[in-house]
Amino acid sequence: MDQKKIGSFIAARRKENGLTQSQLAEKLGITDKAISKWETGKSMPDLSLLCPLCDLLQITLNELLLGEFISDENLKEKSNQVLFEVVTSWLGKDQWKRKTEGHIPAVLKLRHVGKRYENGSTSTVAVHDVSFDIAKGSFVGIMGASGSGKTTLLNMVATIDKATGGQIEIDGQDISELSENDLASFRREHLGFVFQEYNLLDTLTVYENIALALTIKRIPKEHVKRTITDLAEKLNISEILYKFPYEISGGQRQRCACVRAIATNPSLILADEPTGALDSRCAKQLLDTFVMLSQEYGSTVLMVTHDALSASYCDKILFMQDGEIKTSLEREQEGKHEFFTRILDTMAKIAGGVHYVS
Numbered sequence: 588m589d590q591k592k593i594g595s596f597i598a599a600r601r602k603e604n605g606l607t608q609s610q611l612a613e614k615l616g617i618t619d620k621a622i623s624k625w626e627t628g629k630s631m632p633d634l635s636l637l638c639p640l641c642d643l644l645q646i647t648l649n650e651l652l653l654g655e656f657i658s659d660e661n662l663k664e665k666s667n668q669v670l671f672e673v674v675t676s677w678l679g680k681d682q683w684k685r686k687t688e689g690h691i692p693a694v695l696k697l698r699h700v701g702k703r704y705e706n707g708s709t710s711t712v713a714v715h716d717v718s719f720d721i722a723k724g725s726f727v728g729i730m731g732a733s734g735s736g737k738t739t740l741l742n743m744v745a746t747i748d749k750a751t752g753g754q755i756e757i758d759g760q761d762i763s764e765l766s767e768n769d770l771a772s773f774r775r776e777h778l779g780f781v782f783q784e785y786n787l788l789d790t791l792t793v794y795e796n797i798a799l800a801l802t803i804k805r806i807p808k809e810h811v812k813r814t815i816t817d818l819a820e821k822l823n824i825s826e827i828l829y830k831f832p833y834e835i836s837g838g839q840r841q842r843c844a845c846v847r848a849i850a851t852n853p854s855l856i857l858a859d860e861p862t863g864a865l866d867s868r869c870a871k872q873l874l875d876t877f878v879m880l881s882q883e884y885g886s887t888v889l890m891v892t893h894d895a896l897s898a899s900y901c902d903k904i905l906f907m908q909d910g911e912i913k914t915s916l917e918r919e920q921e922g923k924h925e926f927f928t929r930i931l932d933t934m935a936k937i938a939g940g941v942h943y944v945s
C-alpha cells in the first residue's frame with residue numbers, strides 16, 4: 588500500500604468535493620492535523636473511518652486504498668490486489684507458532700455423529716456421519732454455507748442439542764451417557780461459550796458477572812480476584828471491570844463474555860459467529876485473544892464462522908456442506924494472508940466456483 592499515493596488521492600478528492608481540511612475533519616469528528624497527516628502520507632485513516640471517508644469523498648474503499656480510480660475493465664484485478672494488501676496489513680504480525688511437540692491429546696472426539704430433525708411427516712438430516720478429533724490447544728473453525736449444519740453441529744457439542752447418531756466425547760466423557768442434571772454441571776465444568784448474545788447480567792458489574800461464573804465452580808475468593816485481574820489485563824478490560832454491561836460497548840461486552848467463558852479454564856471454548864456483532868477492530872482483538880488463549884493457555888477453541896478473514900486466524904478449518912464435512916484445511920507454516928487465500932479458494936471450489944458470502 589502506497590501511503591503517499593493514497594494521501595495525494597485523498598487531498599485531490601477532498602478538493603474536488605469542495606471540502607477544506609477542517610470541514611472534512613469536522614465531518615469525521617477528528618482533528619485537522621490527522622487529515623494533514625493522511626494527505627502527506629504520514630499516517631493512514633483508522634479502519635473505523637475508512638467507510639465514512641469514502642462516502643464523503645465519493646469513492647469506493649478499493650479506490651481509496653489503491654489511491655486512484657478503478658476503471659471498469661480493471662475492476663476485478665485491482666480489487667483483488669487491494670483486498671490482498673488490506674488483509675495483509677489488517678491482520679498484522681503473524682502470531683502463529685507451529686506446535687511441534689509430540690502427541691497432543693484430543694479434547695473433542697466425534698465419531699459418525701448425525702442429527703435428524705423430525706417434524707410431523709418431514710424429516711431433515713441436518714448433520715450426517717461427521718467424525719473428527721480436536722487436539723488440545725488448537726483453534727478450529729467450522730465454515731459452510733447457510734443451512735450446511737454448522738450450528739446444529741456446534742449445539743450438539745455444546746450439549747444443547749442431542750445427536751441422533753454417533754458419539755461425542757469431550758475430555759474422554761461420552762456426553763450421551765450423561766443425565767440432564769449431569770449435563771448441566773458438565774457444561775459448567777468443561778465448556779465455555781462465546782456466542783453473539785453476550786448473556787451478561789445487567790444488574791451485575793462486569794467483575795461480578797465474571798466472578799459469578801467462578802463462584803459457581805466454588806473457586807476460592809483470593810483466586811477469583813487474581814484470575815479476573817490477570818485475564819482482564821490480557822483482554823484489555825481492566826478499565827471497565829466495575830462498570831455495568833449497559834455502560835460499555837458491544838466489543839467490550841464481547842470481550843467480557845470471553846473472559847467469563849475462559850476464567851473457569853474450560854477444556855473447550857465454543858464460539859458461534861463471535862465476531863458477527865463486532866466492528867473490525869474489536870473482531871480482530873477477539874480473534875487475537877482466541878489465538879493467544881490457544882497458544883499460551885492451551886485452551887481449545889471451536890468457532891463457527893461465515894467469514895474467511897476470521898477463519899484465517901484458526902489452525903484448522905472444517906468445511907461443511909449438506910450436513911457433512913466436505914473437506915478440511917490445516918494451516919501450514921504460512922502467514923495469515925496465505926491461509927486466507929487458501930480458505931477463499933476452498934470456499935470457491937466447494938461452492939462450484941462461486942464465492943458465497945454471509
Ligand SMILES: Nc1ncnc2c1ncn2[C@@H]1O[C@H](COP(=O)(O)OP(=O)(O)OP(=O)(O)O)[C@@H](O)[C@H]1O
Pocket residue numbers: 704705706711712713731732733734735736737738739740
Ligand atoms: N429445529 C430444527 N428443526 C428442523 N430442521 C432444522 C432445525 N434446526 C435446523 N434445521 C435444519 O437443519 C439444517 C442445518 O441447519 P443449521 O442451522 O445447523 O445450519 P447452519 O449451517 O448453521 O446455517 P446458518 O449459517 O444459516 O446459521 C437446515 O436445513 C435447517 O433448516
